[in-house]
Structure formats: structure tokens, C-alpha cells
Amino acid sequence: MGDMNTIGVSVKRKEDYRFLTGAGNYTDDVTLPHQSYACFVRSPHAHAKIKGIKKDKALRAPGVLAIYTGEDWAAAKVGGLPCGWLITDVHGQPMKEPLHPCLAQGKANHVGDQIAVVIAETYNQARDAAELVEVDYAVLPAVVDVASALKQGAPQIHEAAPGNTCYVWALGDKGATDKAFASAAHVTKLEFINNRLVPNAIEPRAVNASYARHDESYTLYVANQNPHVERLLMTAFVLGLPEQKVRVIAPDVGGGFGSKIYLYAEDVVLTWASKRVNRPIKWTAERSESFVSDAHGRDHATTAELALDKDGKFLALRVHTKAAMGAYLSTFGSCVPTILYATLLAGQYTTPAIYAEVTAVFTNTVPVDAYRGAGRPEATYVVERLVETAAREMKIDPAEIRRRNFIKTFPYQTPVALQYDIGDYEATLAEAMKLADVAGFPARRAEAAKRGKKRGLGYSCYIEACGIAPSAVAGALGARAGLFEAGEIRVHPTGKVTVFTGSHSHGQGHETTFAQVVASRLGIPVDDVDVVHGDTGRVLFGMGTYGSRSLAVGGTAIVKALDKVVNKGKKIAAHLLEASDTDIEFKDGQFKVAGTDKAVPFGSVALTAYVPHNYPHDKLEPGLNEQAFYDPSNFTFPAGSHICEVEIDPDTGITRIVNFTAVDDFGNIVNPMIVEGQVHGGLTQGIGQALTEACVYDKESGQLLTGSYLDYCMPRADDVPSYKVGTKVTACTHNPLGVKGCGEAGAIGAPPALINAITDALGIREIEMPATPERVWRAANKKA
Amino acid sequence: MHAFNYQHPKSVADAAAALSKGGDAKLLAGGQSLVAAMKLRLAAPTDLIDLSGIKELAGIKVEGAGITIGAMTRHAEVARSEEVRAKIPALAGLAGGIGDRMVRNMGTLGGSLAHNDPVADYPAAVLGLNATVNTNKRKIAADDFFKGMFETALQTGEIIVSVSFPVPKRAAYIKFRNPASRYAIVGVLAAETGSGVRVAVTGAASSVFRVAAMEKALAAKWSPDAVAGISVPSAGLNSDMHASAEYRAHLVTVMARRAVEAAK
Structure with a gap:
């Protein structure tokens, strides 16, 4: 046996x-007897007062069963969407939590904000009628980026959040950090944007809600990553329904990447309306709706500094980040740039002093929340861009500077709250360097130069905290749920x-x-x-x-x-x-x-x-x-080394990834094929962030300019190489399987490795993500 | 998509008659632009006149020193046609690089030309190879056909029947794709034809255009170096988040150089 x-x-x-x-059974595959369909009327404006809504013409359209607006919502005295994580600011005050309405209350705060819902016999009838709902908008000035939103005189999005500020939060010892900087032999400073991303799960979000009169129960089919959390948040915090009367089913779900964790307005509105119309109601997002209603990821503006002694030993790290929340607080939006970000800033290194300050900012954009990696890619980008840049500035080999600073004894208490249980960072780096044939790189670079091409090599040694989380720790940090x-x-x-x-x-x-x-x-x-x-x-x-x-x-x-x-x-x-x-x-x-x-x-x-x-x-x-x-006793700490080799055509600015090596330590592995698939997917998403994916809002109008695949560039198979992947194992010390988690590693490690390779190839300090052909061409040809 | 009347005529004459019957009727060729616009509710014709059942619009024929391709010929058929590959490989290659597999199996030569999307590939082939557009009413020279963004010389009720491509001495098409949509940010077809050297550029401006300075230099000497130093002015070129006018102007030179090299 x-x-x-x-x-x-x-x-x-x-x-x-x-x-x-x-034969998969997704939410949209579920059609119930007497099925009806919903279409949402969404704001075409980034910021606008709603002066009035006329729905009589739409109500007379064929097949229409009901139309609900923010007025109906308010009259029914149902609540707004909750935020699941309370952040306490530097003054000990709770973060600002403006109302996150399910249907807009007199004001639209981003393009795509839901204004009304039309329910009809067929989807086409609902959509036709939605075009007949007349909304009278008074357009207001909009603000879409964090720096502008914090300026004096910027448009104010919520009365409850003066200065568009949700919170200013800090972690670490400021005094010790500043002191270390004052006496440092070398300081490396970078300023950059961690670009906003649209999640783009292959299955759009979908909901099918129904009410059974015989036992007064609800059934909600929903494309969701955590049906019990969905039910708890909806029943206890929004609709006030008895939890046992609501059954939430998340059948086959076609990708989430975080975007299907959250309780969304559409889920709540359909559940609420299903009793009112006494019919099952189905809604499946069109792709263009997904772009303006699925929670986005990232969107940080950061200034980061690393202090080193003369031998390249890290003395201190100082980070100031402005993080976009979007127009409202999404379910876990508040904890991503704090708890999941600043706590990871030690990386794989013994940096003794770290201080991070984060300002969370409301903008007239789709809410931002966890997206594959969630805070950890942003932290890794900070650390690994700084480390690589410092190595170049101090003329120390980038692998060597990392080795000099690796944590070597475990358990290791970082200065930013986490205690790593185990790891072997030298082992993953050494294996990655072997697989990537780093030794042969100078010859490959010289050969490429003969062909007029520029080759570069970049490293990234990441760490992540997974297996969230000890509930008591999460609770102490503000979580409003167990984990x-x-x-x-x-x-x-x-x-x-x-x-x-x-x-x-x-x-x-x-x-x-x-x-x-x-x-x-x-x-x-x-x-x-x-x-x-x-x-x-x-x-x-x-x-x-x-x-x-x-x-x-x-x-x-x-x-x-x-x-x-x-x-x-x-x-x-x-x-x-x-x-x-x-x-x-x-x-x-x-x-x-x-x-x-x-x-x-x-x-x-x-x-x-x-x-x-x-x-x-x-x-x-x-x-x-x-x-x-x-309930786990600690986080798990997967870690690894990624090495990216690129070849750039300076005539066109096209970057080809000729080699990407990832050696990860996920602890024990149950199914290597599945792990490898997760790594491939994660790396491709990370490469997407660094090379192709730009989420662009128009600064004046607040329109999402990249609202379809014609403009939003998802990475394709021909954008990525055949990956070289490997694993090293140090078993997690505190769970019986000795496992750590592998789903996000690629998306966390890849962006800095790729940007480090591009900057190496071009001999430049910085390039903005995504490194599009035009940006690379400009950098390669020293154009502004 | 809004509701519409669907018509399926069997001849060009019937199609033209249906088109003239009033209402907002549109010809449906491969539907790769029109149907997408209808799905997004950006277009809502009252009538769709499907040309797919009209035999006289189909087929690829070698005629004298040229190839005549029916308007309803799909991109994929042009790409894999033995005749086109033998006589005008640049045209077969261009067709094989349009859009994706689905677009190539559905999209048609006539549909692409009548639409005249500024980022489409076929206009560069027609202009660069000095083709003639044959309609149900007349023959239109390539230089007279493209009038501006989504505009052509086609009159109301006029239907493209076929396009006649003279066989060039040499030709090549090189495209710089938009990373997201994969349409041409800049596509250049360089050809030495019986009627002279032609360099046609698509994607860069509101409509396909020729670069006289490059043609002159190549007529003097067919060599990549001949065009390497010639740039088009960036003023008037398209500029968007994917490529500024300055970058596009630069790419015109790079793509032209590579096209000339490929057409050695």
C-alpha cells in the first residue's frame, strides 16, 4: 500500500x-426557473453630483421588472459595504471610513460607479432599458493620482476624509533609522511608481441571487474566493439578514488573483432585489464592466532610501509611500499597503533599522485592493531595486552584496514585526545563478553587442509572508475577522x-x-x-x-x-x-x-x-x-531568487526576455507540476506588470483610457520565455505538512528582476513600469 | 447589440439594390470590425447585407502580370494561397500577420479596404504595390482610393468586387505591432514595382501614405542605407499612450530600412 x-x-x-x-459549472452556467437578469447603470463620469434620475421611460421598456436607485437603497435603510481591516493612524485615530454605498448616494466617485440597477426578463431587455434611465449629472473636477489628490485645493471626494486622506500610518523605529542614515557611508535613494493593475480574471464576475418564500431563505451563486466571508460580511454588516438563511455558493470560478475576495455592490444589490422582485436575478459582468468595477491592484508612489556602510552592509531602510485606495475602501484595501507591505521590507536581509510611513489616499478611480501578491510585490520592488542600485553605485557585484546581507540564522526577528521561522537564501541564490548560467553572461552580452543588441541581467531575492494568519496577530493589527x-x-x-x-x-x-x-x-x-x-x-x-x-x-x-x-x-x-x-x-x-x-x-x-x-x-x-x-501560530515565509536576462533592440525599444530563472523555497511540495504551473502564472503576471500592463486614467477627465484589451496590454505567450524553475526546500517549522505556499511568488519576484535587467542593459538607474517599447527606446537613446 | 434585418443576396447587383433601399444599411463582409462595434453598441445598422453568398466576390486568380483577389477572400486564404506566395510573398506574409487566427479566418480584403482603419495592414499593400480596386461601377487606382481616416473614394451604393495586384520585382512588409491590440503602430511596405519604387506607411497617420523621399532614394539605389537617414516629420502623425508622434516617425525609418533589407 x-x-x-x-x-x-x-x-x-x-x-x-x-x-x-x-463541463465546468460557473456562475453564469447556472440558470434557475423564472430567471431574470440585471444590468447596472454606471457613471460615465469620474466625479459628479447626481441631480436627479428619471426612470419612467426605462420602466415602460419591454420586459422590465424593476429599477432601483440610491434613493430606494436609502429608503430601505440598508448599509454600505464594510472594510474588513481597521488601520489605526500615527495619532492613534481610526482610519477614515466614508460610506461605500451599493448604489450611489447623490454622487458618483469613479467611472463605473453603480448608479442604478435595471432588472428585466432578458439581459438584452435590461441593457436596452438601462440606456433609457436618464441621470442628470453635474460634473465635478476629478483627481486620479495620489500626488495630486494630496495637494492643497485638490477636488475633495469624501466629506468624511478631509484632504482625501484615509490614514497616515507608520511602522518601525524612526529614531534609530534616521540615526543610521546620518552616519552611513553610502545612501541610495529611488523614487518610483508601482503601477496600477487591472486583475483580468478570465471569468468575469458573476452573480445569481434568488429568494425562496417558503422558508425565507436566499441562495447566492457568486464568482468568489471565500463564500463564508462573503456571507458573513453581507448578512452581518450590510443587509442584516439571518446568516443561516443565506447560502452562498461559489461554484467553478475562473481565476481570482484577489479580485474575487471582496464583497461587491452587485452581489448585495442582487441579493436584496431578489426578494423584492421575487425572482432569481443574474448578472455577469461584460469585460468592459470588469475594467471599471473589479478592484484594481498596486498604485503606490514611493520614495525609498537604503543606508549602507562602506562594505555594502545594510544599515537602515527608510520608505515613504502614498498608496491609492481608489474612490472607496474595498474589503481589504486598507491592510494591503500597511500590514502586507511594510512588514515585508526586511526582505531576506539583516537590515537592523527600518522605518516606513504610508499615506492612504482616496482618488476618483476604481477601488484598489489585494491583487496577486498584495503589498508584497510592492515591498519586494522597493527592497530589490534599492539593493541592485546600491550594488552598482558601490561597484559591488549584485549577488555578492546580497550574500553579505542575507539572514543566516533562524528564527529571525525582523525590525518590522515578523519573525521568520526558517529559510536558506544562499541556497536558492546559488542554484538560480547556476541555472541561469550567470558565469556565461559576459560572453552572451558581448555576442549580443555585435548584433547591435543590449543585454542585461537582473536579480531579485524576494520573501513573502503567506499562510495568513495567526488570528490573534491579525486581530491586534486591526483585522475584523479571524484567519x-x-x-x-x-x-x-x-x-x-x-x-x-x-x-x-x-x-x-x-x-x-x-x-x-x-x-x-x-x-x-x-x-x-x-x-x-x-x-x-x-x-x-x-x-x-x-x-x-x-x-x-x-x-x-x-x-x-x-x-x-x-x-x-x-x-x-x-x-x-x-x-x-x-x-x-x-x-x-x-x-x-x-x-x-x-x-x-x-x-x-x-x-x-x-x-x-x-x-x-x-x-x-x-x-x-x-x-x-x-489557526496558524505564525505566517509562513516562502522565499527565492529570480534572475532575468533581457535583450533590448535599441532601434525599436523592444525588450525580449531571453532567460528567466526562478528558484523558490516553498517548503515541502505535494504536487510539483501544480507548483510549477503556479510559478509560471505568477511570473507571467509579474512580467506583465513590469513590461506590458499600464492602467492609465486621463488626468483631467478621470476616464479610464485603458478600458479594453485594445489598450490594456496583458502579457501573451510570446512575451515570455520558457522559464527555468527550480526549488530548494526548508520545511516550514510550524505546520504538520511543512509547506509554505507558492501562488504569489512569481508575481512578487519578477518585476524587480526584470527592471533590474533592463536598467543593467541600458546602463541607467531607473525606468518606469511598465517598461514599454517607447520608454525603453527613449532610455536607450537618452531622450527625455 | 441592437436588433437588425439580415439580408443574404446572391449577386453584387442584388446587394447594391438592397444597399440603396434606404434605412441605415451596412454591408457585412468578414464582420471583424463591424460586428465588434455592434456588440459594443457603437454601431446600430438597421440592415446587414451579408456578402458571403456572392460567388463573384470570391477567389484568387492569376491574370497576366498580376493577381486579382476577390473582395470576400479571407486573410487566411490569401496567406496560404500558393499563387500569392509564389508571386507576391510580401502580400501573403502581410495577410498572414493580420490580427489573430480568428480575424484571419473571417476578415476579408474588401472589408478591410472599405473600412480603411488607419492601423489596418491591407491599405499598405494596396498602396505600396500600386494595386487597382475594382468595384461594381469602376476601377480605382490605389493612389485615389484612400481619402482619410475611415474614408475612401467609394460612393454610396458602390461595392468592392476585387483588387488587382501587379506582381512587383521585390517587396516586403514589416510591422511594429501595438503591444496590446497588435494592430500596426507603424507598418511599412517597400516595393519595387513595374511603375516605380513605392514606400507605403500604415498605422502612423490618419490614413496610409507614401514617403516620396524614400522612394526617390531607393529608386537611385535599393539598399537599407538609402532610407536609414530619411525621416518623416512627426507633425501630423498619430500620438497616443502607446507611441508618441516622435516615436512613430522614428519607427517609420526603422521599419522602412528593415523592409528594404527583407526585400533584397
Whole structure:
């Protein structure tokens, strides 16, 4: 039975057959009896007073069932959307939380802000009628970037947030940091923008909400990464519905990258309206709607300085960041540029003093929230751009300067709150340098120069904090929710197993990875294990999937439940084998009396639990079904080294990535193929940020100029190379699987590696992301 | 998309008659621009006259010293045509580089020319190869056909039937793609034809145009160096977030040089 252990084996994904044959079941695939459809009227203006809304013409249009506006919303006395993380500012005051209405209350604050909803028999009828809703706008001046929003006299977005400021927050020892700078042999300073990104999951957001009069319950199908959190936020904070009366189902979900974590207005409005019209209502975003209504990512303006001694030892790091919140606080918008950003500024290094100050700013743009990496890509960009630039300025090899500063003993307490449990940064760097053939780079550069091309090499040694999070720590930092995970193992009488997990797979392959964990522990085939997720009606509870937490936290909850199953199984086996509980050991699917050949297989124990004719009824309940909740004791700290090699055509400014190497330490690995896929996807998204993806708002009008794929450039297969990936393992010390998480690493590590390579190729200090052909051409030809 | 009447005529004459019947009727060729605009509700014709059933608009014929291509010929058919590949490889290559696979399997030569999108590829081929546009009413020389952004010499009720391309002595088309849309930011077709050297530029301005200075230099000597020092003025060129007018002007020279090199 030993071959049932598939940990470390690239088992083909169980879910792929249905995805590849079109049998996936996404929210838009769900059509209910008496289905109706919604279309949202959205603001065409970035900032405008709503003087009046006339809906009579639209109400007379064919098929229209109802139209609701902000007035109806206010009259029904329903609340605004909550923010899930309270940040306390430098003066000990709570952050400013202006109303985040589900339907605009007299004012539109970004292009795409929802003004009204039209519900009709068909989607086309709803859309036709939406064009007949007459909204009288008085356009106001708009502000779309953080620097302008903080200026005196800037347009004010919320009365509750004077100066468009949500909070000014700080972390670290300012005095010690300033002191270190004062005596430093060298200071490297950079100012840059971490560019705003549009998430672009392949499946647009979708909602199908219905109300059942017979038991006064609601069912909400929604493309979402954490259905229990969605339900909790909606029932407790917005609609005031009994939580047990709402079932949230997130069926197959086609990508999230963070953008489907949040409670969105559309979800709430449809749930609320489904009772009013007494019909199921469906809404699926059109792609152009996704651009102006899915929470965006990044959007930081940063000044960062690194102080070094004469040998290139880091003495201190000082960072000032202005972070856009967009027009409203999205569900976790407030914690991304603080808790998930400043705490990562130590990187892989022993920098003794760090101080970071973050100003969160409202702008007339789509709200900003976590997007693959969430704060950690921004932190890594700060650290790794500074380190590489400092090395060049001090004429120290960029790999060598990193080695001189690596953390080498663990656990390591950083000056910015986190305690790293384990890692081996020299090992990942050395392996990456070998795979990338750094030694052969000078020859390749010379050969390229002969062809008139410029080659460059850039490093990035990142760290991330995953497996969020110890609830107590998160709570102390302002989280308004716990961050544990729940799991349930249901062993059926035939010995087959259904796993219920609070994690949610929207591309990560949990149905396979989790099945491997369970099958390996129970000594049964992977095909005997099914994984159920994404349904509050079937799964006991869950905090969902984000921050590369599923295996580390959700997987551990499953392991804890498995331990209970095995313990109960031992008692049943002891009864069957007429031995003592403590003499039973479980291995390779067999319950054995230690030191004998007396054994009973797992399947027999399962059957006995459900057909308890010969059973210790005085000591045990029948059945074999166990649940567990797991709250981690620390974050996990995946880390790695990325090396990017580019070749630039100075005539056109086109950058070709000729080589990209990533060596990561994700702790133990369950399914190497899935991990590699996650790395490839993450790297491609990171390369997208650095090379192609520009989210551009017009400074005057506040219009989103990159509102479709004609202008917003997603990376394509031919933009990226065949990646060279490798892994090194230091097992996480505080979860039983020894795993850390791999989902975001690529998006975190790639941007600075790529920009470091481009600046190396061109012999320049800085280039703005994305490094578009024209920007590169200008830099290569010293044009302003 | 708004509702519309769908018509499926079997001859050019019937199509022209349907077009003249009033209402806001539009000819539907491959639909790769029109249908997208209709889906976004930017276009809402009352009638769509589908040209796909008209036999006289289809096909690729070698005629004398040239190739005549029916207006409804799909880009993919031009790209893989043995005749076009043998006689005008630059044209086959250009067609094979338009849009993506779906666009090439649906989009047509006539549709692209009638639309005259400033960033389309075919206008560079027609102007650069000195082709003739044959309509149901007359023959229009390439130099007279393109009038401006989305504007052509086509009159109301006039339908492109085919395009006649003379076989050049040598020609090549090189394109710098918009990274997002993959349309031409600058595309240059350089050709030595029976009627002289022609350099046609698409993507850079409101409509396709020729560069007389480059043509003159190449007529004197067909060499990449001949055009390397010739630049077009940036004034009047397109300028957007992807490429400033200055960058486009620079790219015209680079693409022209590379086209000449490729057409050695």
C-alpha cells in the first residue's frame, strides 16, 4: 500500500477533464426557473453630483421588472459595504471610513460607479432599458493620482476624509533609522511608481441571487474566493439578514488573483432585489464592466532610501509611500499597503533599522485592493531595486552584496514585526545563478553587442509572508475577522472519502493537491477522495483562498481532521483486533497491533463504523466523520531568487526576455507540476506588470483610457520565455505538512528582476513600469 | 447589440439594390470590425447585407502580370494561397500577420479596404504595390482610393468586387505591432514595382501614405542605407499612450530600412 503515498508526485489534475471539455459549472452556467437578469447603470463620469434620475421611460421598456436607485437603497435603510481591516493612524485615530454605498448616494466617485440597477426578463431587455434611465449629472473636477489628490485645493471626494486622506500610518523605529542614515557611508535613494493593475480574471464576475418564500431563505451563486466571508460580511454588516438563511455558493470560478475576495455592490444589490422582485436575478459582468468595477491592484508612489556602510552592509531602510485606495475602501484595501507591505521590507536581509510611513489616499478611480501578491510585490520592488542600485553605485557585484546581507540564522526577528521561522537564501541564490548560467553572461552580452543588441541581467531575492494568519496577530493589527481555516473528513461506509474544505479553488488545483494529502495519509487511492469547496450549505466554515494560504492553513485543518479520523479508527481497530488502543499503529492503510501481524485495513474500519454490529458502543459513537479548525501560530515565509536576462533592440525599444530563472523555497511540495504551473502564472503576471500592463486614467477627465484589451496590454505567450524553475526546500517549522505556499511568488519576484535587467542593459538607474517599447527606446537613446 | 434585418443576396447587383433601399444599411463582409462595434453598441445598422453568398466576390486568380483577389477572400486564404506566395510573398506574409487566427479566418480584403482603419495592414499593400480596386461601377487606382481616416473614394451604393495586384520585382512588409491590440503602430511596405519604387506607411497617420523621399532614394539605389537617414516629420502623425508622434516617425525609418533589407 506504500504506493498510495503521492506526496511529491505530479498527479494529473482531477479537475482538468471537466475544464478542458467545457463541463465546468460557473456562475453564469447556472440558470434557475423564472430567471431574470440585471444590468447596472454606471457613471460615465469620474466625479459628479447626481441631480436627479428619471426612470419612467426605462420602466415602460419591454420586459422590465424593476429599477432601483440610491434613493430606494436609502429608503430601505440598508448599509454600505464594510472594510474588513481597521488601520489605526500615527495619532492613534481610526482610519477614515466614508460610506461605500451599493448604489450611489447623490454622487458618483469613479467611472463605473453603480448608479442604478435595471432588472428585466432578458439581459438584452435590461441593457436596452438601462440606456433609457436618464441621470442628470453635474460634473465635478476629478483627481486620479495620489500626488495630486494630496495637494492643497485638490477636488475633495469624501466629506468624511478631509484632504482625501484615509490614514497616515507608520511602522518601525524612526529614531534609530534616521540615526543610521546620518552616519552611513553610502545612501541610495529611488523614487518610483508601482503601477496600477487591472486583475483580468478570465471569468468575469458573476452573480445569481434568488429568494425562496417558503422558508425565507436566499441562495447566492457568486464568482468568489471565500463564500463564508462573503456571507458573513453581507448578512452581518450590510443587509442584516439571518446568516443561516443565506447560502452562498461559489461554484467553478475562473481565476481570482484577489479580485474575487471582496464583497461587491452587485452581489448585495442582487441579493436584496431578489426578494423584492421575487425572482432569481443574474448578472455577469461584460469585460468592459470588469475594467471599471473589479478592484484594481498596486498604485503606490514611493520614495525609498537604503543606508549602507562602506562594505555594502545594510544599515537602515527608510520608505515613504502614498498608496491609492481608489474612490472607496474595498474589503481589504486598507491592510494591503500597511500590514502586507511594510512588514515585508526586511526582505531576506539583516537590515537592523527600518522605518516606513504610508499615506492612504482616496482618488476618483476604481477601488484598489489585494491583487496577486498584495503589498508584497510592492515591498519586494522597493527592497530589490534599492539593493541592485546600491550594488552598482558601490561597484559591488549584485549577488555578492546580497550574500553579505542575507539572514543566516533562524528564527529571525525582523525590525518590522515578523519573525521568520526558517529559510536558506544562499541556497536558492546559488542554484538560480547556476541555472541561469550567470558565469556565461559576459560572453552572451558581448555576442549580443555585435548584433547591435543590449543585454542585461537582473536579480531579485524576494520573501513573502503567506499562510495568513495567526488570528490573534491579525486581530491586534486591526483585522475584523479571524484567519483560521476549517476542514472536514467524511469517510463513507465503503471507505471512500469526501473532504470539505473552507479553502476555495479558482484555478489552484486543490481538488488534486488536497486529495493527494488525504489519500497519502489514509493509504487509499487519490481517486477515492473527492474535495468539496465553495458552498456554505455543504462546507462547515471557511475563510477562503488568498495570500497563498490554502495548503498551509486549509491543508493543515484537513490534516488535523485526518488525525481525528485515524485516532477514532485506532479505537475501532483495537476493538476488532481485541487489543488496546495504545497498541494500534496506522501505516499504509492498515491498522496494526504493534509488533504483530494482526491488522485490519482502513476500509474495514470504515465499514465497521457505519455497520456497528461488533462495536464498542459503550466508548464510541458510530460513524467516521471528523472536523477541525486550524489557526496558524505564525505566517509562513516562502522565499527565492529570480534572475532575468533581457535583450533590448535599441532601434525599436523592444525588450525580449531571453532567460528567466526562478528558484523558490516553498517548503515541502505535494504536487510539483501544480507548483510549477503556479510559478509560471505568477511570473507571467509579474512580467506583465513590469513590461506590458499600464492602467492609465486621463488626468483631467478621470476616464479610464485603458478600458479594453485594445489598450490594456496583458502579457501573451510570446512575451515570455520558457522559464527555468527550480526549488530548494526548508520545511516550514510550524505546520504538520511543512509547506509554505507558492501562488504569489512569481508575481512578487519578477518585476524587480526584470527592471533590474533592463536598467543593467541600458546602463541607467531607473525606468518606469511598465517598461514599454517607447520608454525603453527613449532610455536607450537618452531622450527625455 | 441592437436588433437588425439580415439580408443574404446572391449577386453584387442584388446587394447594391438592397444597399440603396434606404434605412441605415451596412454591408457585412468578414464582420471583424463591424460586428465588434455592434456588440459594443457603437454601431446600430438597421440592415446587414451579408456578402458571403456572392460567388463573384470570391477567389484568387492569376491574370497576366498580376493577381486579382476577390473582395470576400479571407486573410487566411490569401496567406496560404500558393499563387500569392509564389508571386507576391510580401502580400501573403502581410495577410498572414493580420490580427489573430480568428480575424484571419473571417476578415476579408474588401472589408478591410472599405473600412480603411488607419492601423489596418491591407491599405499598405494596396498602396505600396500600386494595386487597382475594382468595384461594381469602376476601377480605382490605389493612389485615389484612400481619402482619410475611415474614408475612401467609394460612393454610396458602390461595392468592392476585387483588387488587382501587379506582381512587383521585390517587396516586403514589416510591422511594429501595438503591444496590446497588435494592430500596426507603424507598418511599412517597400516595393519595387513595374511603375516605380513605392514606400507605403500604415498605422502612423490618419490614413496610409507614401514617403516620396524614400522612394526617390531607393529608386537611385535599393539598399537599407538609402532610407536609414530619411525621416518623416512627426507633425501630423498619430500620438497616443502607446507611441508618441516622435516615436512613430522614428519607427517609420526603422521599419522602412528593415523592409528594404527583407526585400533584397
